[in-house]
Every structure is written in structure tokens, then in C-alpha cells.
Amino acid sequence: NAGVTQTPKFRVLKTGQSMTLLCAQDMNHEYMYWYRQDPGMGLRLIHYSVGEGTTAKGEVPDGYNVSRLKKQNFLLGLESAAPSQTSVYFCASSYVISYEQYFGPGTRLTVT
Amino acid sequence: DAKTTQPPSMDCAEGRAANLPCNHSTISGNEYVYWYRQIHSQGPQYIIHGLKNNETNEMASLIITEDRKSSTLILPHATLRDTAVYYCIVSLLVTGRRALTFGSGTRLQVQP
Numbered sequence: 001n002a003g004v005t006q007t008p009k010f011r012v013l014k015t016g017q018s019m020t021l022l023c024a025q026d027m028n029h030e031y032m033y034w035y036r037q038d039p040g041m042g043l044r045l046i047h048y049s050v051g052e053g054t055t056a057k058g059e060v061p062d063g064y065n066v067s068r069l070k071k072q073n074f075l076l077g078l079e080s081a082a083p084s085q086t087s088v089y090f091c092a093s094s095y096v097i098s099y100e101q102y103f104g105p106g107t108r109l110t111v112t
Numbered sequence: 113d114a115k116t117t118q119p120p121s122m123d124c125a126e127g128r129a130a131n132l133p134c135n136h137s138t139i140s141g142n143e144y145v146y147w148y149r150q151i152h153s154q155g156p157q158y159i160i161h162g163l164k165n166n167e168t169n170e171m172a173s174l175i176i177t178e179d180r181k182s183s184t185l186i187l188p189h190a191t192l193r194d195t196a197v198y199y200c201i202v203s204l205l206v207t208g209r210r211a212l213t214f215g216s217g218t219r220l221q222v223q224p
Contacts, residue, residue: 004155035214042199042214043156090155099146101212103155 001026004104006091012110013081021076021107023091031094032074033058033101034066036087043090049074050096081111116200121219124194130187132218134200137181143202145176146212147185151196156214159185159198190222 007022023032030051035043045058049068063085065077074093078085088108092101117135124130136145147159160167160174162183167174173186187194199217 040216042216043212044214088153092155099144099161100158101156103157105155106153 004091004093004102006104006107008107010108012112014112015082017081018079021089023074023104025072025093027093029093030096033092034076035090037090038087083111086111116202116215118200118218120216123221123223124190126192126222126224127189130190130220132185132198132220133182135182136202139180139202143204145183146201146203147174148199149196192222192224194220195222196220
């Protein structure tokens, strides 16, 4: 099993550009999450999904959109990137009732 | 979710036990204590969890006080690879709709 994978690993955007981050998991997990982590801080939840075709807002959803068209994939979109969105983005997944979330390796995004 | 308080940093000598404290004085009766760690900006990794009783697995031991207002994560024989940020999190069992809330954690430095 590859676990949770994220694409791309690194990206540099100019202000106003758009992009999509892809998260994929092969553990048949129902729940998936997108977090962001700013320097020296803990993770903050952006959006999450409790199943295929469903999404919900987390703690810091503004400026982001998500989609869960397939159970194994969770996409995070930035329609018009801003410097404040410079961060490391982590995807995670879990079973419906679980003690453990499985995290991907992260995507480092810089917006100039 | 109950708030947690952890020291910002700790040092430990290689081969010795690392004892990481966590205060969670507002924990409710059905909330679990989870520990995760993050090694060098990788995705967080689950370590252990507990409700009331002390717990042990291949990675660590978790000691929860009888009043459940504090806990200690113990790495019995710390190695250089245990250098990481350790997060103590209090949350309900079902993590799907209540994603984990990561604070600033404790930065553990294992010294050779």
C-alpha cells in the first residue's frame, strides 16, 4: 500500500494564479481531510469529506475549494492564489470510526 | 475539544527515557488523549491514544492521571530518530466530523 500520496510535492505560484492539489489514498478510507501548516504552528483544518460526493468546511476554508468525486481522491483548489496561502498542505484520511489519521508527505506551496 | 498545554521544547539524552507532559484540565469524560509526532516537516504520525487506563505499544507508553487532567508520553529508550515535534490532542473517538486540533506541540531534541 502506498498509503496517502500528494501531488505535487512543491509548487511556486504567482498571485492570482490557480492550481489544484491532489490527494490519493489506497486504504478505502471514508474520511479525508486537508490541513495547512504555517511556520512554527500546528495544523489547521481547511476542508474535510466524510464520503464520496460530500465535503464540509473546516477551520480556515476561505480561498479554497474541494471536491471528492471518487472515494480515493480528495482535491484542494486555489482559484486565485494569495501570498497568505503560502504554506505546507497536508492531506489525511481515516476510517469512519478511528483512533488514527494517516497523513501524506505534504505539498510546499509558495505564492509570490 | 478540550485544550491542551505542552512545554514548547525538551531535551533528552540518547538511550534515556523521554517523558513528555501534557495538561488537559478541561477534558470531558468521553474524550480521548491522542499523541502524534511530526518529524522534520513530514506528515504527522500517530503514536498512541488512551481514555482512562495507561497504554503501551511498540512505540511508547501513555500514562494518564487518575483525574485525567494530565498525561505523560514516555519514549523508553530515545534515539536520534525520535527528534520531532510531539502533539498531545484531546478529542472524541469519532474523528470524522471532528478533525484533530493540533496545537504547537513540544519540540523534543534527542542529544547524542
